Amino acid sequence: xxxxxxxxxxxxxxxxxxxxxxxxxxIPLTNPPYLQPVLIGAAFIGFYFFPYILNTGQTFGKxxxxxxxxxxxxxxxxxxxxxxxxLVFLVLSIGTFGIYxxxxxxx
Numbered sequence: 001x002x003x004x005x006x007x008x009x010x011x012x013x014x015x016x017x018x019x020x021x022x023x024x025x026x027i028p029l030t031n032p033p034y035l036q037p038v039l040i041g042a043a044f045i046g047f048y049f050f051p052y053i054l055n056t057g058q059t060f061g062k063x064x065x066x067x068x069x070x071x072x073x074x075x076x077x078x079x080x081x082x083x084x085x086x087l088v089f090l091v092l093s094i095g096t097f098g099i100y101x102x103x104x105x106x107x
Contacts (some may be wrong), residue, residue, distance in 0.1 A: 003067040009101065012093075014061030018047045048090060052082050 022043035026036045051059040056076045057068040069085065071077045092100040 003065070005104075007065045007067050011059065011061030011065040011067060012089075012101075014064055015047045015059050018060065019043045048086055049083060052079065052086065057082060 019040075023040055026039040029035050029039070047059065052069075055063070056079070057070060062068060069077050069082050096103075
């Protein structure tokens with residue numbers, strides 16, 4: 001069963017909030033100079049990709065919303081497909097400044 005679009009957006013917002021909290025917390029960190037980008041990159045991977053390795057088909061946001069990424073048959077999706085799906089979702093969401101999310105809502 002396909003979850004409502006609102007649950008998908010809420011789960012994405014929860015994961016994005018975690019990344020933004022780390023980003024805001026890392027702003028005052030300037031010494032050593034590479035620390036801030038490393039923390040932001042770790043938060044990005046830690047909230048968007050790493051949970052799929054631990055829990056097949058669920059990030060923290062998806063767990064809160066009680067949804068999961070599965071195949072059409074309802075079986076657990078393969079890890080590479082989940083990671084590719086998440087990467088495309090993030091690139092399109094960030095690259096279009098959220099217009100992608102509005103566009104997909106109508107389809």
